[in-house]
Each structure stands twice: as structure tokens, then as C-alpha cells.
Amino acid sequence: AQSVTQLDSQVPVFEEAPVELRCNYSSSVSVYLFWYVQYPNQGLQLLLKYLSGSTLVKGINGFEAEFNKSQTSFHLRKPSVHISDTAEYFCAVSDYNTDKLIFGTGTRLQVFP
Amino acid sequence: NAGVTQTPKFQVLKTGQSMTLQCAQDMNHNSMYWYRQDPGMGLRLIYYSASEGTTDKGEVPNGYNVSRLNKREFSLRLESAAPSQTSVYFCASSERRSSYNSPLHFGNGTRLTVT
Numbered sequence: 001a002q003s004v005t006q007l008d009s010q011v012p013v014f015e016e017a018p019v020e021l022r023c024n025y026s027s028s029v030s031v032y033l034f035w036y037v038q039y040p041n042q043g044l045q046l047l048l049k050y051l052s053g054s055t056l057v058k059g060i061n062g063f064e065a066e067f068n069k070s071q072t073s074f075h076l077r078k079p080s081v082h083i084s085d086t087a088e089y090f091c092a093v094s095d096y097n098t099d100k101l102i103f104g105t106g107t108r109l110q111v112f113p
Numbered sequence: 114n115a116g117v118t119q120t121p122k123f124q125v126l127k128t129g130q131s132m133t134l135q136c137a138q139d140m141n142h143n144s145m146y147w148y149r150q151d152p153g154m155g156l157r158l159i160y161y162s163a164s165e166g167t168t169d170k171g172e173v174p175n176g177y178n179v180s181r182l183n184k185r186e187f188s189l190r191l192e193s194a195a196p197s198q199t200s201v202y203f204c205a206s207s208e209r210r211s212s213y214n215s216p217l218h219f220g221n222g223t224r225l226t227v228t
């Protein structure tokens with residue numbers, strides 16, 4: 001069965017600093033990978049996705065993520081964060097066979113001025 | 114374009130009371146979902162409807178029922194609320210059931226407290 005692990009429940013960072021939010025998954029088959037973002041008091045929205053092809057995926061708001069099959073990881077990065085990036089970020093995985101989408105427990109990114 | 118609309122935004126129930134959470138989407142999506150979000154547990158799927166006229170259980174269906182009223186609307190009912198159902202509930206929709214190239218669009222959530 002597939003699963004998703006987000007190792008950091010909270011990541012505090014100062015404005016304009018780089019950030020990496022970690023995501024590891026386990027699955028016995030090929031997967032689709034997603035990052036969703038949840039701003040305060042809102043629903044989730046898709047940030048980026050990996051389906052196939054290039055392992056470096058670019059998303060909205062300057063975020064990008066790299067699929068690493070050997071390390072079963074899909075870490076999210078941004079070279080310079082802004083106060084408005086303060087939100088909760090969810091990694092999610094779905095496999096080719098079941099197409100069942102599993103969410104991680106979320107990482108709360110707090111950007112300080 | 115409203116997207117996915119959920120009502121109510123907040124609700125407080127006493128144990129044993131019943132209520133229905135409403136969800137409507139205006140994107141002509143085929144598939145709709147109900148999730149619950151709890152601290153430290155991420156989002157868990159309660160029920161989903163792959164297309165109009167069908168519903169299926171998700172990961173945590175116990176204590177809930179759903180109705181796909183038409184293509185636009187998908188309601189979630191708690192027949193006898195329990196404190197364990199205190200959570201934030203999200204409705205979502207997608208063009209089709211497959212997650213491939215069919216991202217979820219979420220409503221803003223219903224914060225439910227059961228005392």
C-alpha cells in the first residue's frame with residue numbers, strides 16, 4: 001500500500017530565505033505526485049504535480065519540486081520565500097493501479113519578516 | 114465563477130444531533146469528494162462520487178452518509194453526531210475520477226464541533 005511521509009510538521013523561515021519542504025513516499029508501483037497548498041481559512045489548491053517526464057517540476061508562485069525515484073522523494077523548494085507563502089503544504093501520492101490519492105500530514109510553513 | 118461552495122462555514126452540534134453539510138460546484142465536474150482534516154492526520158477521504166448517480170466509501174466512512182443529488186451537488190449527512198466527528202470537512206471536485214491530469218478543486222471547508 002502506498003503512503004506519504006512529511007517529516008517536518010512546521011518549518012519557520014525568514015523572508016527571502018530559501019526553503020525546502022520534505023516529502024517521501026512508499027509505493028510498489030509507479031506513482032503520480034502532487035503538492036497542494038492551503039492558505040489560512042481556505043481549501044487546498046494544487047501547487048504542482050509530477051506525472052512523468054522531467055523530474056524537475058515547476059509550479060505556481062515560484063515553487064518547484066524534484067522527483068527522485070531512487071530516494072522515493074518529492075521535495076518542494078523555493079529559492080526566496082515571501083510572507084504570503086505562509087500556509088500549510090500537503091504532499092500527495094497516487095499510484096497507476098488504484099488511482100487512490102493519499103495525502104501526507106502537512107507541513108506548516110511560517111515566514112517571518 | 115464560485116468554484117466549490119460549502120455551507121455552513123461553522124457548526125456546533127450536541128452529541129446525537131444530526132445535520133447535513135451541503136456542497137455545490139459550478140465547474141461541470143463529474144467527480145466529487147468529501148474529506149475530513151484533523152491535526153496531525155492530513156486529509157482523509159470519507160466518501161466520493163465518481164459520477165452522477167454513484168457513490169463509494171473512502172477511507173473513513175463510518176458514521177456518515179452521502180447523496181449525489183445531481184451533477185452539481187453532493188451532500189454529507191451525520192445521522193447521530195459524536196465528539197470524534199469534530200473536524201474540518203472539505204468538499205472537492207474534479208473533472209473525472211482519475212487523479213491523472215485531473216486535480217482536485219476544494220471548497221473553503223466547514224468547521225464542525227460536536228460537544
